[in-house]
Amino acid sequence: MDIAKCLTVIESLCAREFPTAHGSTERGESGPGFHIAALRTSGDFWDGDAADREDAAAQYEADRDGLTELLTGRWGPPQCFSLRGVFLRTLEGEEIDEPWAGLSEHVPDVHLWQAPVPGRWFALGVSQGYEELPFQLLGIVTEIDPP
Template identity: 55%
Template sequence: MDIAKALAVIDRLCAEAFPAEPVRTDAGTAGPGWSTAELATSEDFWEDDGTRRRETEEQYDSDRDGLTERLTARWGPPQWFSLYSVLERTVAGQRTAEPWDSLSGHVPDVRLWRSPEAGRWIALGVSRWGAELPFQLLAVVTDVDPP
């Protein structure tokens, strides 16, 4: 992952207007009040014995932590925010505002900052869809408060 490019994408998302309807963008997806950037995506793990998946998971966590250091220099220490309770509520049929609702289905936790300049939340997390599916390093920019 290129940290400079990832920071540029996050900066762009902090400055851009959100779309009126959910759309696919050049960086990922966006909707009313939120944008998600897919900063890095691994290969899938269909033919893996588990070794490559563990190594990739460690690399994606390391990339997230490296980017966390750079964002911490800008906005101070992040909050560590678990999305488990959001997932529990979603499974029970309670809807939570986007982007938190759909994010909780594949990202267990995020590092979370509030940008005073942009007035938006910035969340950074690693998507873990399933044993055979790729990892993704995601950045979410939103004006929707965390649940």
């Protein structure tokens, strides 16, 4: 993982204005009140075995934790925020704002800070989609308070 590149993307996300409509970006997606960027993406696991997937999961969590250490030095310690309850609430029909509802489908938890830009949150999470899909280390900036 290129830490300098990740930090550059994070700083850019924190400073960027939010769009008025949902759309794709060069690294992910943005919508009213949020940006989501893939800081790193693994290969897929269509032909891989369970051990390869477990190794990738461990590496992506280590990468998240490494970035967390750097950001803790800048912004203080994060909150560890589980999205599992958010996912259950969406399944029960509760309306949860984006980006939290969508993230809860494939990101079990995030490390969460008040971003350096007032009124914004920054989160790091590891996307764990279906077994065959790649892992992604995600950077999320939003003005939507966590549910």
